[in-house]
Amino acid sequence: MDKYTKIIEQIKALEADMVDFKIVDFYGRLRHVTIPTTNITDKKLQFGFGFDGSNFGFAETGKSDFVARPVIKDFVELDPCLEDPTATFMCDVYEAAQDVKPYESDPRGILRKACNYMQSLGVADMATWGPELEFYLFNDLLVRTDPQAMSAEIISDEGYWGSQDDDYSFATRLPKKGGYHSVPPNDTQYQTRVEAVRRLTSLGYDVKYHHHEVGGPGQCEVEFNLMDSMVAADCIILGKYIIRNTAQEFGSYASFLPKPIFGEAGNGLHVHFLMKGKNGELVFHDPNGYMGLSKMALSFLAGILTHAPAITAITNPSTNSYKRLVRGYEAPCNCCYGMANRNAAVRIPAYATQPEEKRFEYRVGDATFNPYLALASILMAGLDGVKKSLDPEGKFGPLEKMDKGWEPPVSIPASLKEALEALQKDHQFLLDGGVFTKGMLEKFISDKMQDHLRIERTPHPVEFEMYELI
Known part of the structure; x- marks a missing residue:
């Protein structure tokens, strides 16, 4: 048979x-x-x-x-x-x-080619990723985008602004940015997360934990342990699918939008990253290196930061992405790295003390990305750093060793247009090994530029408030 x-x-x-x-x-x-x-x-x-x-x-x-x-x-x-x-x-x-x-432009195929390219270089046998899915669970989301009426209203029992029907402050309301690790009854969506996690684990995905996130009106996080590249990308796709469906069954609406609420914490999709060599060799570890990281790991990190403006177009491919990437919300705005620093594009976890735990976290991305393309672009940027033996120290940090007021030489793009222009200028590293194709990248840039133009040319309700009386 x-x-x-x-x-x-x-x-x-x-x-x-x-x-x-x-x-x-x-x-x-x-x-x-x-x-x-x-x-x-x-x-x-x-x-x-x-x-x-x-x-x-x-x-x-x-x-x-x-x-x-x-x-x-x-x-x-x-x-x-x-x-x-x-x-x-x-x-x-x-x-x-x-x-x-x-x-050649199948997203799953592109990630597979990136992993094969990594192996062909002899850098490592396996790239592993630990995704962190952040999202809001609202009671409902009401959206209208007609020519004569544009609005988006969020209904949330946890929202500090009151409900749709009253202006009273219930016990379940959480203060702005006051939701981190809240417990029931304030954590009103606990059972929704529990059922979503049960379903994820039934498919074999290794959930590390789940909890209420910083955002007061129902922000949540489900974090996963490290897994192989294709499994991790599948996990992100199916994780969103399962969370959305589970939320609907519990009478809620799941939003992965990077910045659904002005003044509240945004939704990122951070990924922890670690490479392994043949027979599980710990190629990222060196007891004498910075934070126990090997020279190869640091070169990989330098490659990511060097190409960060370009790959941001792929890891943050929506206009809304850049409303999250602003200072003051634990969002990474600079192309730098540091120990336990959540404002850096790359964070070195201080609690990862064992040799087999030595890794870093790329904090820029969000759930509007295609995970196969995003992981492939991060991998290709890092491999370019390894091939060129780049050294991140001094140029990109580490932050804890830099003088007060120091700024890295490049920043994370401030808009989708800026990111697309960076990708247009810097994409040769993605073409190496035939992983991405020039035609595919040209189509991606062209399509996403239309997203930018639509938002740029559409009147916004706030503009009426700002300019109507002039």
């Missing part, structure tokens, strides 16, 4: 009458197609199914036939968010041609 027949037998044994195939589009949005189990064959699992890639941002309508091929594991997973037992598979994207081949 081949592996495809075994998978079909497992699907039937689980009494799943539907099979769900999940595809991540060019921009990081999760899509799906569902096929009845009665129509699942060995060939369907082996060769996949066709779909219109123009609606996924992959191509124009004139050449938009693509194939989604499920990633087959040794076991079948059930979608924890669907009421009826439904088998679920992530898919890779292939070009539909005479000779079907992996699509």
Whole structure:
């Protein structure tokens, strides 16, 4: 019995009458197609199914036939968010041609190529990531974007501004920026997080912990332990999917928007990063290095900071991203590093004292990114630093050793337009090893510049307050 027949037998044994195939589009949005189990064959699992890639941002309508091929594991997973037992598979994207081949701009394929490139350089055998998902759980979010009316209203039992129906201050209300590690009854969304974490762990994702975050009106965080690159990117995609669905079941709305509330803490998506060599060799550790980090780890760090303005276009690809990246909210605004410093783009955790724990945290990104592209861009920037033996000391920090008032030579871009312009100027390192392609980056920059233009040209309600009386 081949592996495809075994998978079909497992699907039937689980009494799943539907099979769900999940595809991540060019921009990081999760899509799906569902096929009845009665129509699942060995060939369907082996060769996949066709779909219109123009609606996924992959191509124009004139050449938009693509194939989604499920990633087959040794076991079948059930979608924890669907009421009826439904088998679920992530898919890779292939070009539909005479000779079907992996699509060069498939986000999952780009991350896979980046990992293969890392191995080809002999730098490490494995890159591991520990994502931190930050999000708000609101009672509801009401949005209107008509030409004659523009508004966004957040309804939150924890909100200090009062509810939709009254102006009283209930016991569950939290002060502005006063939510960190709150307990019930103030932590009104505890059970929602618990159920989301149960579902995540049912899929094998290793949750480190979850808690209420700084933001008073329902900000939360779910943090994961280190995992392999592709598993981490899948975890981010499915983590958002599970949290959103679980929130809806509990009567809430989950928002991963980087800055949903002015004056409150924003939502980042920090990633802890550690590399391992053959047989688990700790290539990031050197007992004599800064904070126990090896020269290779520091060169990797220097590569990330050198290319940070450019990769910010990929790790922070929304106009809203840059409303979070402002001073005063534990947001990283400068291309620098330091021990236990949450204002730096790269933080070296002070509590990671053991050799196997030596790592750093990249704090710039947010959940509007495509995780496959974001992790690949960070990895490629770091590898460029290793290849060039870059040294971060003095130029980028460490902050605790620099004079008061010191500023790094470059800053994190202040807008999406600025980030896209940086990527346009500095992207050769992403093309190394054929990981990204020039055409893919040109399309990305062009599409995202349209996001910038839409916001720039759309009247904002605050503008009426600022200028109407002049």
